[in-house]
Amino acid sequence: MSITFILVLFLIGVVGSFLSGMAGIGGAIVKYPMLLYIPPLFGLTALTAHEVSGISAIEIFFATIAGVWAYRGTGLLHKTLILYMGGAVLIGSFIGGLGSSLLTEQTVNMVYGVLAIVAAILLFIPRKQVEERPASEVTFNKWLAAALAFVVGVASGVVGAGGAFVLVPIMLTVLAIPTRMTIASSLAITFISSIGSATGKIATGQVLWGPAIVLIVAALIAAPLGAKFGQKVNPNVLKWILAVLILATAINIWSDLL
Numbered sequence: 001m002s003i004t005f006i007l008v009l010f011l012i013g014v015v016g017s018f019l020s021g022m023a024g025i026g027g028a029i030v031k032y033p034m035l036l037y038i039p040p041l042f043g044l045t046a047l048t049a050h051e052v053s054g055i056s057a058i059e060i061f062f063a064t065i066a067g068v069w070a071y072r073g074t075g076l077l078h079k080t081l082i083l084y085m086g087g088a089v090l091i092g093s094f095i096g097g098l099g100s101s102l103l104t105e106q107t108v109n110m111v112y113g114v115l116a117i118v119a120a121i122l123l124f125i126p127r128k129q130v131e132e133r134p135a136s137e138v139t140f141n142k143w144l145a146a147a148l149a150f151v152v153g154v155a156s157g158v159v160g161a162g163g164a165f166v167l168v169p170i171m172l173t174v175l176a177i178p179t180r181m182t183i184a185s186s187l188a189i190t191f192i193s194s195i196g197s198a199t200g201k202i203a204t205g206q207v208l209w210g211p212a213i214v215l216i217v218a219a220l221i222a223a224p225l226g227a228k229f230g231q232k233v234n235p236n237v238l239k240w241i242l243a244v245l246i247l248a249t250a251i252n253i254w255s256d257l258l
């Protein structure tokens with residue numbers, strides 16, 4: 001890898017991981033299109049959709065570890081929610097990651113585009129304000145949560161994502177989980193999801209380890225900073241930041257596909 005390529009990848013990793021830590025997502029919603037479109041702007045070889053999804057799967061594993069660590073001891077990690085959604089998304093993401101090698105690049109991008117649109121729609125749907133309260137007082141439909149997590153896991157495993165950019169709006173809108181608890185718990189669920197998708201990508205030889213390591217280093221630096229910053233920001237601001245990022249990405253992906 002050239003120095004220019006390493007610097008570009010590192011910058012993508014820092015920006016994407018800071019935003020992911022702040023908004024409680026794994027970062028693929030930001031880094032997937034950045035990895036596809038930014039390197040060619042610097043005269044560098046374009047990465048394929050399979051390469052981007054493989055790199056993202058490995059990097060998200062480490063980015064979410066760093067993000068979850070920043071939330072330890074805050075009381076915002078809902079253990080039951082993480083158990084049900086994390087277990088289901090792990091199975092789904094492994095299936096998606098393993099099967100993605102059989103799909104064309106256009107299909108991989110299309111799956112990503114569908115996920116982005118679904119996430120944007122969910123975030124823009126008005127919802128009843130849920131009061132921030134201790135995890136012991138927050139209840140939800142466990143089997144609905146698990147079923148939705150499994151479906152999201154399959155799709156996110158295809159694109160090497162943890163799925164948080166869809167799981168977050170589901171947790172906010174469908175399950176009515178308080179915003180700060182959603183952001184913290186989604187990082188833990190995304191970490192579990194990344195285990196499945198990364199395993200599937202590695203097993204099918206879709207990972208470029210050099211670029212992945214550069215992004216991992218950037219993630220370990222920037223994700224905790226983003227998580228700390230996110231704890232001080234108004235929850236509604238975080239929601240709209242995430243919504244704008246997802247909508248912009250969906251428009252960009254679909255403009256290329258169509």
